[in-house]
Amino acid sequence: LTLGDPTGIGPEVVVRALAGWQGPRPVVHGHLEVLRRAADLVGVPLPDVTLREPTAGAPFDHPGRAQRDALLQAVDAAVGGEVDALVTAPIHKDRIRQAGFAFTGHTDLLAQRAGVEVAMMFVSPRLRVSLATIHLPLAEVAAALTAARLVSVLRLTAESLVRDFGLSAPRIAVAGLNPHAGEAGLLGLQERDVMQPALAAALPGLRQALGAGLVVEGPLPADALFHRAAAGGYDAVVAAYHDQGLIPVKLLAFREAVNLTLGLPFVRTSPAHGTADDLAWQGRADGTSMARALALAVSLAKRRAS
Amino acid sequence: LTLGDPTGIGPEVVVRALAGWQGPRPVVHGHLEVLRRAADLVGVPLPDVTLREPTAGAPFDHPGRAQRDALLQAVDAAVGGEVDALVTAPIHKDRIRQAGFAFTGHTDLLAQRAGVEVAMMFVSPRLRVSLATIHLPLAEVAAALTAARLVSVLRLTAESLVRDFGLSAPRIAVAGLNPHAGEAGLLGLQERDVMQPALAAALPGLRQALGAGLVVEGPLPADALFHRAAAGGYDAVVAAYHDQGLIPVKLLAFREAVNLTLGLPFVRTSPAHGTADDLAWQGRADGTSMARALALAVSLAKRRAS
Numbered sequence: 001l002t003l004g005d006p007t008g009i010g011p012e013v014v015v016r017a018l019a020g021w022q023g024p025r026p027v028v029h030g031h032l033e034v035l036r037r038a039a040d041l042v043g044v045p046l047p048d049v050t051l052r053e054p055t056a057g058a059p060f061d062h063p064g065r066a067q068r069d070a071l072l073q074a075v076d077a078a079v080g081g082e083v084d085a086l087v088t089a090p091i092h093k094d095r096i097r098q099a100g101f102a103f104t105g106h107t108d109l110l111a112q113r114a115g116v117e118v119a120m121m122f123v124s125p126r127l128r129v130s131l132a133t134i135h136l137p138l139a140e141v142a143a144a145l146t147a148a149r150l151v152s153v154l155r156l157t158a159e160s161l162v163r164d165f166g167l168s169a170p171r172i173a174v175a176g177l178n179p180h181a182g183e184a185g186l187l188g189l190q191e192r193d194v195m196q197p198a199l200a201a202a203l204p205g206l207r208q209a210l211g212a213g214l215v216v217e218g219p220l221p222a223d224a225l226f227h228r229a230a231a232g233g234y235d236a237v238v239a240a241y242h243d244q245g246l247i248p249v250k251l252l253a254f255r256e257a258v259n260l261t262l263g264l265p266f267v268r269t270s271p272a273h274g275t276a277d278d279l280a281w282q283g284r285a286d287g288t289s290m291a292r293a294l295a296l297a298v299s300l301a302k303r304r305a306s
Numbered sequence: 307l308t309l310g311d312p313t314g315i316g317p318e319v320v321v322r323a324l325a326g327w328q329g330p331r332p333v334v335h336g337h338l339e340v341l342r343r344a345a346d347l348v349g350v351p352l353p354d355v356t357l358r359e360p361t362a363g364a365p366f367d368h369p370g371r372a373q374r375d376a377l378l379q380a381v382d383a384a385v386g387g388e389v390d391a392l393v394t395a396p397i398h399k400d401r402i403r404q405a406g407f408a409f410t411g412h413t414d415l416l417a418q419r420a421g422v423e424v425a426m427m428f429v430s431p432r433l434r435v436s437l438a439t440i441h442l443p444l445a446e447v448a449a450a451l452t453a454a455r456l457v458s459v460l461r462l463t464a465e466s467l468v469r470d471f472g473l474s475a476p477r478i479a480v481a482g483l484n485p486h487a488g489e490a491g492l493l494g495l496q497e498r499d500v501m502q503p504a505l506a507a508a509l510p511g512l513r514q515a516l517g518a519g520l521v522v523e524g525p526l527p528a529d530a531l532f533h534r535a536a537a538g539g540y541d542a543v544v545a546a547y548h549d550q551g552l553i554p555v556k557l558l559a560f561r562e563a564v565n566l567t568l569g570l571p572f573v574r575t576s577p578a579h580g581t582a583d584d585l586a587w588q589g590r591a592d593g594t595s596m597a598r599a600l601a602l603a604v605s606l607a608k609r610r611a612s
Contacts, residue, residue, distance in 0.1 A: 093492070137484050137494030138547075139448035178443050179548035186399070188443030223552035227560040241444075242485035246529035247553050254533040 001049075001294070002074045003030030003038075004089025005067045005096075006059045008275025009285035011038035014089050016287025018047040023298045027052060027083055029074035031059040031066060041283050052077075064099030067091055071109075078266045079113050084301035085267035086110075087293050090275045105135060107261055110268060118263035119153040121160060121236070122245065122272055123296060124253030127229055128165075128236040129245040130157045130262065141241040142190055145177055147198035150238070154199070154216065155206060156262040157236050162210050164260075164300045165235070169213025173234040174199060175226075175244055176219035191219040255288040258296050267300045269293040307355070307600070308380045309336030309344075310395025311373045311402075312365045314581025315591035317344035320395055322593025324353040329604045333358060333389055335380035337365040337372060347589050358383075370405030373397055377415075384572045385419050390611065391573035391603035392416075395596065396581040411441060413567055416574060424569035425459040427466060427542070428551065428578055429602060430559030433535055434471075434542040435551040436463045436568065447547040448496055451483055453504035456544070460505070460522065461512060462568040463542050468516050470566075470606045471541070475519025479540040480505060481532075481550055482525035497525040552578075561594040564602050573606045575599040 004010025011030070015038040018026065028035065028049040039046045054069035056062070071091065078086040088106050096103045103109065111118040121130040132153045133144045154174065161170035174195065175181075178188030185192050199216055207214050218225075222239070226248040229237050239245030249257050250272070257272035271289035279285050310316025317336070321344040324332065334341065334355040345352045360375035362368070377397065384392040394412050402409045409415065417424040427436040438459045439450045460480065467476035480501065481487075484494030491498050505522055513520050524531075528545070532554040535543050545551030555563050556578070563578035577595035585591050 093489075135485060135489075135493055137448070137488075137496075139445065139494070142443070142445035179441060179552075182443075183399075183441075187441055188445070190443075222549045223556045224560075226553055226557045230557060243528045243550055244553065246485075247532055247550065248557050250529045251532050251536060251554050251557060254530075 001026050001028045002067075002070050002088045003028065003034050005092040005275045006031070006034045006063045007095070008090055008092055008277055008280050010089030010275065011035060012041055012281070012283070012285045013271060013287040013290035015039050015042045015044060015047060016285070017291040017294050018049065019044045021047070021294070023294070025050060026294075027077070029054075029070040029077070031057065031070070033057075034059050034066070041281060062099070063092075064095040064097070064101070068096050068099045068101045068103070071106075075110065075113050078268065081266070083266070084305065085269070085297035087290075087297045088268070088270045089290065090271065090273065092275045092277070106268075106270060107134070110261060110264055114264050116263050116265070117152055117156075118261050119156045121157065121260045121262050122249045122257050123260050124249050124257040126252050127226065127249055128161075129239050129249050130236060131239050131242060131245050133241045135242065138241070142177060142188075145190060145194065145240055147194050150174070150195060150198050151202040154202060154238055157238055158206055158210050158214055158216075160260070160262045161235050164303065166303070167235055168211060169215070170210075170235045171215040171233070172217070172236050172238060173220055173225045173229055174216065174218030174238045175222040175240055177240040179221070179223075181219045181221045195219040255286050256292055257289060258293045260296065260300075267297050267304065269297040269300075307332050307334045308373075308376050308394045309334065309340050311398040311581045312337070312340045312369045313401070314396055314398055314583060314586050316395030316581065317341060318347055318587070318589070318591045319577060319593040319596035321345050321348045321350060321353060322591070323597040323600050324355065325350045327353070327600070329600070331356060332600075333383070335360075335376040335383070337363065337376070339363075340365050340372070347587060368405070369398075370401040370403070370407070374402050374405045374407045374409070377412075381416060381419050384574065387572070389572070390607035391575070393596075393599050393603045394574070394576045396577065396579065398581045398583075412574075412576060413440070416567055416570055420570050422569050422571070423458055423462075424567050425462045427463065427566045427568050428555045428563050429566050430555050430563040432558050433532065433555055434467075435545050435555050436542060437545050437548060437551050439547045441548065444547070444549075448483060448494075451496060451500065451546055453500050456480070456501060456504050457508040460508060460544055463544055464512055464516050464520055464522075466566070466568045467541050470609060472609070473541055474517060475521070476516075476541045477521040477539070478523070478542050478544060479526055479531045479535055480522065480524030480544045481528040481546055483546040485527070485529070487525045487527045501525040561592050562598055563595060564599045566602065566606075573603050573610065575603040575606075
């Protein structure tokens with residue numbers, strides 16, 4: 001576990017998630033001073049954890065350095081196999097950059113350090129959604145949605161449904177990039193020229209690797225498919241871009257959604273919210289997403305170890 | 307009322323919406339043969355309506371011509387002030403084009419015929435969402451989202467909330483185009499350079515016209531705002547593009563959503579679904595959206611007349 005940005009809600013939601021925690025004893029990468037102050041804020045005893053403090057102190061005077069140092073320690077521990085799962089509290093991009101760290105997000109950092117291709121999946125009670133593209137201006141999405149990227153995210157999604165969620169015949173819907181999934185080319189050509197051929201070409205290999213029961217449908221009109229997915233019609237959706245996937249996830253599960261990184265050699269989850277500076281250190285932050293992130297991480301790590 | 311494409315679910319959902327109808331006697335533009343066959347399908351008597359049949363017959367042999375002729379008649383009646391409200395069943399674009407009619411959608415046709423700028427709003431129990439851009443490939447959205455268009459849709463939305471929905475101090479959220487509403491420019495510049503200045507410049511005039519209580523917030527991150535809007539935090543959302551607005555509407559109200567055209571000199575609504583060819587003439591179509599479209603049309607027409 002990391003505590004994230006000391007000046008955001010990360011420390012508070014970690015303490016809330018650990019209050020009454022019955023699972024394995026966590027290793028927390030962060031400063032005792034931050035953890036203690038968060039426990040005081042919430043009004044609970046200091047959580048019973050193994051603490052790994054970064055060498056440099058003064059986390060509230062140097063929040064960028066503090067979150068960077070703790071995160072890098074934690075990533076090293078995960079990449080080095082010292083822990084089975086990594087659960088990260090929110091980082092503040094501007095503040096971590098002020099500490100001289102070219103940070104574009106946990107997911108990118110983990111992909112680089114682990115040397116693998118990854119994807120972001122949001123896990124919530126009624127929807128699992130992975131993203132084919134992530135933090136891009138909308139105008140750049142169409143060019144970024146290559147056949148290779150789409151197939152890679154589809155493969156990571158299918159593998160996770162089998163390995164992490166125990167589904168022997170997962171059903172995946174792929175959302176079209178354009179409205180009405182391009183409406184036979186009238187509203188965009190990427191479905192016809194890129195997405196459909198890529199899915200058709202990839203499916204036999206995926207079925208060979210993951211089982212003949214794998215079902216992949218799409219590209220489908222995004223406005224209708226999430227309703228069907230939420231009703232149980234699909235086990236996961238591959239969304240073409242950030243808001244296409246996050247709007248339905250957050251609409252149905254604003255507090256419960258968890259971000260799961262697919263493709264890493266260890267489990268990594270995080271809450272699906274940011275540092276929420278306007279709520280920081282007021283004692284009013286909601287720890288549900290962090291608690292779900294922690295519970296999912298332990299559950300997936302146990303499944304992988306068994 | 308139109309019956310839409312005779313080979314789609316339009317005739318069936320019209321008959322279902324009219325079964326037990328207690329409101330004003332509707333004028334239906336379409337063929338008796340189609341209406342009768344739909345009534346037989348549903349197993350109800352022929353609805354008690356004023357029927358205006360197009361001159362050319364054989365609607366099942368020439369469905370493109372039939373839906374075109376009936377639609378043009380109905381639009382003339384609405385533009386000419388013969389009716390207070392127009393409720394349209396779904397048209398099939400390819401089939402109507404095969405009848406030599408350059409149709410790009412009801413909304414475009416109505417804007418041309420009435421000579422006004424219009425916008426599309428989806429009305430559902432928990433969300434009202436209007437669209438700043440509509441049927442465009444995703445890659446073209448950013449360029450189409452001009453300051454003038456955004457302000458025009460915002461104005462039409464605010465006017466409708468006051469005039470149609472009786473709100474004296476409407477609260478409107480404007481969704482950012484890019485993920486995280488551009489994240490201060492890191493994920494796109496349209497929020498900073500186009501949207502925010504346009505909203506700031508337009509607000510004083512809108513408040514002067516519509517009342518000082520008008521609240522406009524945005525551009526806001528789309529993934530969080532729909533949750534807040536659905537919880538009652540906003541009376542309407544202006545979405546930047548089709549799927550951004552339609553995904554949340556259809557997720558929460560797949561059957562109940564109604565399409566309302568803003569800006570016309572008469573009321574126009576339609577169900578929020580298409581011709582659904584795979585369901586046509588099977589007796590299994592859901593008439594809820596058409597019934598809601600009819601009820602909303604009557605309610606708004608009465609309010610405007612009072």
